[in-house]
Amino acid sequence: MHDRLVKVAVFLLFVPIYLFAQEFRYSQIKKIPDFSFAPHVFTGLDILEQLDIAPLKGKKIAVLCNQTAVNREGEHLLEILASNRIEVKTLFAPEFGLFGSGNKRLKLFTKEKNIEPITGARIIDLFGEHIYPPDESIIGIDLILVDIQDTGVRYSTFITTITKLMETASKNNIPVLILDRPNPLRGDVIDGPVVRPAYQSFEGYHLVPIRHGYTIGEFILMVNEMGWAKDLARVDLTVIPMANWERDHWFNETGLPWVQPTPDISDLETLLAFSGMALLKGTNLNTGHGTDKPYLRVGAPWLSGHHLMEKLNALSLSGVRFSVIKYKPMHRQGMKFIPLYLDEICNGIEIEITDRNEFDPLAISTAIIITTKYLYPREFQWASDNYIDKLFGSNILRTFTAQGKPADYLPPLWFHDILRFSEFRQRFHLY
Numbered sequence: 506m507h508d509r510l511v512k513v514a515v516f517l518l519f520v521p522i523y524l525f526a527q528e529f530r531y532s533q534i535k536k537i538p539d540f541s542f543a544p545h546v547f548t549g550l551d552i553l554e555q556l557d558i559a560p561l562k563g564k565k566i567a568v569l570c571n572q573t574a575v576n577r578e579g580e581h582l583l584e585i586l587a588s589n590r591i592e593v594k595t596l597f598a599p600e601f602g603l604f605g606s607g608n609k610r611l612k613l614f615t616k617e618k619n620i621e622p623i624t625g626a627r628i629i630d631l632f633g634e635h636i637y638p639p640d641e642s643i644i645g646i647d648l649i650l651v652d653i654q655d656t657g658v659r660y661s662t663f664i665t666t667i668t669k670l671m672e673t674a675s676k677n678n679i680p681v682l683i684l685d686r687p688n689p690l691r692g693d694v695i696d697g698p699v700v701r702p703a704y705q706s707f708e709g710y711h712l713v714p715i716r717h718g719y720t721i722g723e724f725i726l727m728v729n730e731m732g733w734a735k736d737l738a739r740v741d742l743t744v745i746p747m748a749n750w751e752r753d754h755w756f757n758e759t760g761l762p763w764v765q766p767t768p769d770i771s772d773l774e775t776l777l778a779f780s781g782m783a784l785l786k787g788t789n790l791n792t793g794h795g796t797d798k799p800y801l802r803v804g805a806p807w808l809s810g811h812h813l814m815e816k817l818n819a820l821s822l823s824g825v826r827f828s829v830i831k832y833k834p835m836h837r838q839g840m841k842f843i844p845l846y847l848d849e850i851c852n853g854i855e856i857e858i859t860d861r862n863e864f865d866p867l868a869i870s871t872a873i874i875i876t877t878k879y880l881y882p883r884e885f886q887w888a889s890d891n892y893i894d895k896l897f898g899s900n901i902l903r904t905f906t907a908q909g910k911p912a913d914y915l916p917p918l919w920f921h922d923i924l925r926f927s928e929f930r931q932r933f934h935l936y
Contacts, residue, residue: 532729532742534935535560540748546759549684549722549745550576550585550652558589560682560743564647567595567638569631569670572604573654573686573764582652583623593624595642597670599653600632600662601767631666638673649674652684655721656766657691658780659700660896664724665710668734671725675738683744685722685935689756689766689776692718692936695927696780697867698919700898709898714919714926715867716780720935722746727933746935755861768840769799774858781866782856784902787893788874789886791851795834795844802832803873804853806846807884814854816876817869820913824863830855865916871902872912879909 537552553560554576566586574582586593596603603621619628629635629642643649649670655663667683674681697715705712711733717724722744728734729742756763756773763773770776778800785792785803793802804810810829817827832851834844858864878885887893887903894900905915 529726529730531739532726532744534726535743535745537746537748543749544760545577546687546750546754546761547577547748548686548761549747550574550582550686552745552748553684554585556745558585558591560745561586561589561591561648561650565592565594565645566648566650567597567643567646568593568626569597569599569649569651569653569667570603571599571601571653573766574652574684575762575764577761579762583621587623593621593626594646595638596621596624596626596628597631597638597642597666598628599666602630603628631670632662636669638670643673643677643679646677646679649679649681650684651681651721651725652686653721654686654689654764654766655724656770656776656779657688657716657718658776658783659697659711659713659715659717659898660708660779660783661767662707664721664728665707667721667725668710668728671729671740671742672734672736672738674740675734678741680741680743683722683725683742685720685744685746687747687750687754687756687759687761688718688720689773690716690780691755692720692750692752694718695923695930696865696919697922698898698901699922699926704894704897704899706895709895714922715898717926717930718752719930719933720747720750723930723933723935726935727930730933744935750936752934752936769794774861775800777858777861777864778856778866781868781870784867784870784893784896785874787888787891787896788877789845789884789888790873790877791834791845791853793832794842795837795840795847796832798855801856802830802853803856804830804832804846804851805884806849806851807881808852808877809880810853812880813873813876816880817854817872820872822869822872823865824858824860825869826857826859827854828857829853868913868916871915874902875906875910875912875915878906 540547570582621628653663695714695718699714700709700712729739782792782800791804793799814827834846893903
């Protein structure tokens with residue numbers, strides 16, 4: 506253990522104050538020592554280390570994690586478990602895999618496929634090959650441990666994968682332990698419509714806004730307490746909370762190491778843009794994929810960047826600056842899909858976030874969609890199977906666009922959703 510953490514642990518021997526004593530019907534929040542003397546945010550993994558890994562000792566465990574499961578010093582969960590001789594039987598991998606960012610320091614290699622070399626655990630893919638863990642992967646498991654950095658955005662599939670894992674754990678009476686991590690886009694900002702039940706999907710499994718403001722521990726706590734898993738499945742859930750995190754923290758204000766949550770989200774600015782611009786995956790516009798600026802570029806061979814920028818500037822959108830750009834989407838190393846308009850010259854715009862507190866990703870992305878449809882009614886198309894409805898959470902955006910209404914009329918339509926969800930979610934706040 507690093508010297509600084511040892512000093513913290515010694516100090517805590519003389520600090521008898523414990524936090525997080527909330528009572529819930531189906532879940533419990535682990536009481537933790539008071540870290541208010543320290544200037545930094547500590548994740549659930551950091552807290553687990555301070556508890557000397559006691560909740561895991563003597564247990565055979567399964568783990569759901571990816572490359573983001575690191576402590577304050579950048580040490581990965583699997584290394585920590587191995588050094589503490591915790592028996593890991595199975596590793597569950599979410600979308601993009603166990604080390605999907607391509608981080609060379611974290612990427613592990615093994616001669617035997619699907620065996621993780623540090624722990625010797627079998628790796629089970631819970632996104633492509635399986636949705637639910639196969640029966641043999643949980644035989645003899647005493648506890649399922651989850652540690653993953655969520656994006657704070659509904660489109661991400663990590664929460665859905667955890668929910669499916671909980672459904673299996675419920676059927677087999679296996680407890681689940683969640684190590685909490687920050688919402689990287691702040692915990693006090695909610696935006697976008699709530700999913701309507703008819704439009705639920707793997708990218709919108711739960712009835713929450715696009716930008717939900719929860720930490721991963723709070724989100725799973727809500728799912729468990731409300732019975733939002735299939736057939737009202739609930740588990741014996743424990744959340745180890747963070748220390749010193751505030752709801753108005755952006756991720757870069759936590760002092761924690763940034764690790765890419767997905768291969769195409771390289772930094773916090775891209776993640777903020779993603780929370781709105783991912784809607785454009787439901788159209789025939791390229792969203793900067795195949796370039797080094799995914800979610801910060803929009804273009805197509807049939808589009809004029811000058812015309813689009815002129816119309817968007819007339820809307821006086823805050824916190825953003827648009828510039829005209831030409832680019833060619835290329836197949837880049839590590840890409841698992843072919844970008845739209847591969848090797849074609851795309852005309853379009855580049856997005857520069859000038860003030861992240863004023864930048865409204867959903868207002869901007871829906872304005873781009875509606876404006877492009879207005880300028881190019883024949884060329885603009887929705888992706889197949891009305892994929893936009895699954896991303897947006899209903900058919901309102903598609904219907905609104907077809908009616909030709911002004912772009913700035915749309916955000917007030919989901920304001921009621923935001924107010925209702927904001928009031929509902931407070932019962933599950935841990936911070």
